[in-house]
Amino acid sequence: MAKVLSSLPIGALIKDTGTLYNGKPIIWKIVDKNHSGYPSGAITLISDRVISIKCFDAKEEYNSIDDRKSFGNNRYIYSNIRQWLNSQAGASKWYTAQHGQDAPPTSANVGSGKNAYDIEAGFLNGFSEKMRNSLLETTLIVGKNTRTDGGGYEMCIDKVFLPSVSEMGLENGIIEGSKFSAFDSDISRLAYPTAECVSKSEYKDTSLITSAPWHYWLRTPYATNEYYVNLVYYTGVLGVYFAYHEYRGVRPLCNLSSEILVSDISDGDNIYTIVWGNPPSTPSNINVPTVVRGGETIAISWGSSTDEDSNLSGYILERQFDNGLWTQLYKGINRTFTDVITFGWESVAYRVKAYDSEGATSAYQTSATRTVNNNTPPTISGSDGSLGLKTGAFNQQYTVTDSDSGQTITVVEKIDGVQKRSYTATSGQSYSFNVTAAEWIKLLNGSHTMTITASDNLGGTTTRTYTFTKNETEIELTLATPLAADGLVTKAIMSVTRQIPAGATFTVEVCNNGNDASPTWENVTNAVLGNSKFFLSNKTKTAAAWGFNFRIRVKRNSATGDCFIVSAGGNFE
Structure with a gap:
C-alpha cells in the first residue's frame, strides 16, 4: 500500500x-x-x-x-x-x-x-x-x-x-x-x-x-x-x-508535489520508493496450516490481487519466527510456497503483499501466529523392505520407541490397508506382527503389504512398511476332529462350494474310521462332482469309535485364475 x-x-x-x-x-x-x-x-x-x-x-x-x-x-x-x-x-x-x-x-x-x-x-x-x-x-x-x-x-x-x-x-x-x-x-x-x-x-x-x-x-x-x-x-x-x-x-x-505516492514502508536502507500510479489490492487471504511441526515442511498459499493500472508483477512473502524480524522468503508471480520449519522454533507467522512494475505495493495480508510443535515422532525398529516369499503363517518382530517421555503411543497394524489391530504400546518394548493361519488362508497369491504405524498423542507419526509374496499351489482341507458316528457309516452325500480353474486337480476323499491312527481314505471325487450318493467299502477300525471325516485337495498345476474352497457339507448314515 x-x-x-x-x-x-x-x-x-x-x-x-x-x-x-x-x-x-x-x-x-x-x-x-x-x-x-x-x-x-x-x-x-x-x-x-x-x-x-x-x-x-x-x-x-x-x-x-x-x-x-x-x-x-x-x-x-x-x-x-x-x-x-x-x-x-x-x-x-x-x-x-x-x-x-x-x-x-x-x-x-x-x-x-x-x-x-x-x-x-x-x-x-x-x-x-x-x-x-x-x-x-x-x-x-x-x-x-x-x-x-x-x-x-x-x-x-x-x-x-x-x-x-x-x-x-x-x-x-x-x-x-x-x-x-x-x-x-x-x-x-x-x-x-x-x-x-x-x-x-x-x-x-x-x-x-x-x-x-x-x-x-x-x-x-x-x-x-x-x-x-x-x-x-x-x-x-x-x-x-x-x-x-x-x-x-x-x-x-x-x-x-506533496500528493506523489511513496511505498508504505522503507526498504532495508531506510529509503522510501516513489510509486507512480495506483498500488495493487491486498491479497485476499493467506493460508497457513493450523498444525506446524518443527523439522517438517508446510505449504503456504494466498489469494490473488488486482491492479487498476494492469501492471501487477507478483507477490512478496515474508516470515517471522519467535516474534522476531520479518524476512523475505519469496518474490514472484506464484501464490504458493513451501517452507521448512526449523526444529526448536516456538512460533511462526507469515505475511504477503502484492507489488507492481512501478514498485508500488499493497498492504500486507498477515496470518495468525502458529505455535510450532517440536514433538519428536515415535520410531519403529528396522527399515522398510521386502520379507520375500512366505509359505504360511508368520510373524515380524519390531520395537516402538518415543524419545519424548510421558506420551501415549498408539500402534496400528494393517495388511493390504485393512486394519488388523490397534493397541497402546510401551516405549522400548518389543511387539510381534502376527499373520495367523486364518489370515494366511484368506490372502490371495501375489504381493502383499504390511504396515505398522506408531502415533503419539501430539500428532507425531511414523510408519514402517514391509512387503511379502504368497505363492500357494496346493490346498488341503480336512476336519481337525472327525464327525462322531453311532455306528459304521456305509453311505453319504457331499457338496463342495468351490472355484477351481481349468487345468487344476480337484480331489475329495472320505473315511468312516477317522479316529484311527491311519484312516482308510476312499476317493469319492466323481460322486461329489456328480452330486450323487456314494458308498464306503471299509468295514474295520482300530479306534474305540467310528468317525466320519473328509479330505479335499486341490493342485493348481499350470492353471491360472482364482482357486479356492468356500464350504463343504453333506450327510452320512
Whole structure:
C-alpha cells in the first residue's frame, strides 16, 4: 500500500528506481515542506549525498573581466552547473552559451584540467520520464555581486537547482529565501560523497572518501567578488572558492508535489520508493496450516490481487519466527510456497503483499501466529523392505520407541490397508506382527503389504512398511476332529462350494474310521462332482469309535485364475 509523500517526516529518504546518476538511483532527503516562495504545498528534496565533483562555471577566455577570464563566473543564471542540472540532452549535447563570453567546462577551462563535464549527458537525462515530468518549476531568488554585477537580486525558474546560503541556514550578507527546516546546525549540513562520486572523480585526494564529509557548491555568489562562489565547507560551515575549481561537490535540489505516492514502508536502507500510479489490492487471504511441526515442511498459499493500472508483477512473502524480524522468503508471480520449519522454533507467522512494475505495493495480508510443535515422532525398529516369499503363517518382530517421555503411543497394524489391530504400546518394548493361519488362508497369491504405524498423542507419526509374496499351489482341507458316528457309516452325500480353474486337480476323499491312527481314505471325487450318493467299502477300525471325516485337495498345476474352497457339507448314515 502506498502513502503520500507529505506524510513522511523531514529528513526521510526517498528514491525513484528509474532516476539514476552514474548508474545508481539518486537518494533524496526531504528538507522542507511548503517552503516559503516555492510552489504551494511542494515537498523540497536535496540529494542525500554529494553526487559529483564539478566546477561551478568554467573559465571564460573571452570575458572582458580578467578574473572571470581566469577563474570563472559566479553569476548563477549563467553558470555551467545550472545549465547542466536542467538539461536532459545526451552526451556532449547539453551545453549552449548562456552569454557572449560563456565557455563550456572542458578540460582546458576547469581548474587543473580534471573533472571536465562538457561531454557528459545532461543531469536530467538519467531521470525517469515520470520523475522529469513531476519536477515542479521553482522560482529562485539569486543574488548578484556588487563589484561587477551591480548587487541586488534577479530571478530564474528551474526544476533542479543548488541551495542558497540562506536556505542552508548560513549568512553572507545576501539573503536568498529562508532557511530549510532540515538545516539548523553545522552537523545537519554535512554531506558525504557517493561511492560513484569518489571513483569517477579525476581529482584525487586522500580525504575524498565515502566515509568523510565533502564540500559542495551553493548558488550564492561572494558578495563583493565576481569569481568566488559560496559553498558548504566539509565541516558544515560557510566557505568560498573559485568558480572554475573542479574539486567541489554538487548537491542538487528539486520540488515535488506533496500528493506523489511513496511505498508504505522503507526498504532495508531506510529509503522510501516513489510509486507512480495506483498500488495493487491486498491479497485476499493467506493460508497457513493450523498444525506446524518443527523439522517438517508446510505449504503456504494466498489469494490473488488486482491492479487498476494492469501492471501487477507478483507477490512478496515474508516470515517471522519467535516474534522476531520479518524476512523475505519469496518474490514472484506464484501464490504458493513451501517452507521448512526449523526444529526448536516456538512460533511462526507469515505475511504477503502484492507489488507492481512501478514498485508500488499493497498492504500486507498477515496470518495468525502458529505455535510450532517440536514433538519428536515415535520410531519403529528396522527399515522398510521386502520379507520375500512366505509359505504360511508368520510373524515380524519390531520395537516402538518415543524419545519424548510421558506420551501415549498408539500402534496400528494393517495388511493390504485393512486394519488388523490397534493397541497402546510401551516405549522400548518389543511387539510381534502376527499373520495367523486364518489370515494366511484368506490372502490371495501375489504381493502383499504390511504396515505398522506408531502415533503419539501430539500428532507425531511414523510408519514402517514391509512387503511379502504368497505363492500357494496346493490346498488341503480336512476336519481337525472327525464327525462322531453311532455306528459304521456305509453311505453319504457331499457338496463342495468351490472355484477351481481349468487345468487344476480337484480331489475329495472320505473315511468312516477317522479316529484311527491311519484312516482308510476312499476317493469319492466323481460322486461329489456328480452330486450323487456314494458308498464306503471299509468295514474295520482300530479306534474305540467310528468317525466320519473328509479330505479335499486341490493342485493348481499350470492353471491360472482364482482357486479356492468356500464350504463343504453333506450327510452320512
